[in-house]
Amino acid sequence: MNNIVQISTSTIPLRFLNHRETNIPKDLKQRILYDRFHNTLIADGLQHGFFYFDENMLQARTKLPLPTLKGFVFEVFAVRYFNENLTTIGKKAFNWCTNRQRSSSDSYIQSYTAIGTGFVETKQKYSYSFYEPHGNADIRFIRKNKESDNGWEFALEMNSNNPASIQIKAITSNEITEIINPLLCNKYTHVLTFLRDSYGIHSYTRCMEQVGRLFKTGQITQKQRLFLEDRIYSPEHLGIYQYDVDDYSEYLNYWYKGRGNANDDLINAIGIEVAGYTANESGILIPNNI
DSSP states (O other), X not given: OOOOOOOOGGGSOGGGSOTTOTTXXXXXXXXXXXXXXXXXXXXXXXXXXXXXXXXXXXXXXXXXXXXXXHHHHHHHHHHHHHHHTIIIIIHHHHHHHTTOSSOOOHHHHTTEEEEETTOHHIIIIIOGGGOOTTSSOSEXXXXXXXXXXXXXXXXXXXXXXXXXXXXXXXOSSOHIIIIIHHHHXXXXXXXXXXXXXXXXXXXXXXXHHHHHHHHHTTSSOHHHHHHHHHHEEOGGGGTOOHHHHHHHHHHHHHHHHTOSOTTOTTTTOOOOOOTTEEEOTXXXXXXXXX
């Protein structure tokens, strides 16, 4: 006779439970994700500026569609991963966006810091001139330079005076208009795209499918095809585990819909004030004058 021993989940730290188990209850899955990501989300929101404290109470600027919120969150996510893993993940990102053929040394990359151009911290800690919340570069690398007016300088693309940059995308559709065309017209230089669609297909994979189709139909040249294949990356190209991205994205879904925690007083604290911009049907911010 088999004896089945039931152990209450209240006696086990949530971080030891695997929310990916297929038979795990939905409410427990949400609790695990909450335990893992809630404080991270608050920190990321404060970093980017769509959360702020007012008399010790956490507040938010305004409401945003979920895709736009995810874009902001994964900007902070990427900068954090780059700086906390500077000689590994950060180095790969640096080499990629500066178009280096040979890898930088650890000592060289350690002189640089990744910054988010739309972060509140960037204008407060580094230089207001680096603060470009509506620019075409979400992430840049900077290092100290005593001869510079503000004491810092951008990392440049190899054999160029152009600042190296990375654009973050948290989309699940419209890869041609959101990624491929902006790269071809030099609006972006490098795009790091994070998410899978509802079928589990990564936006990077969708991009490569579109690039192959455009080449086969003669809409882009071989040179343009190679360019696009080099300038579009997924997190795993840089050593970031995709399941970490997927888990965070899933928690954002729960949190946004108010199911991450029934007593969560942050459910309505979503957004960032974006003057002159409007969210389109896909939740992507576009200038009002377009």
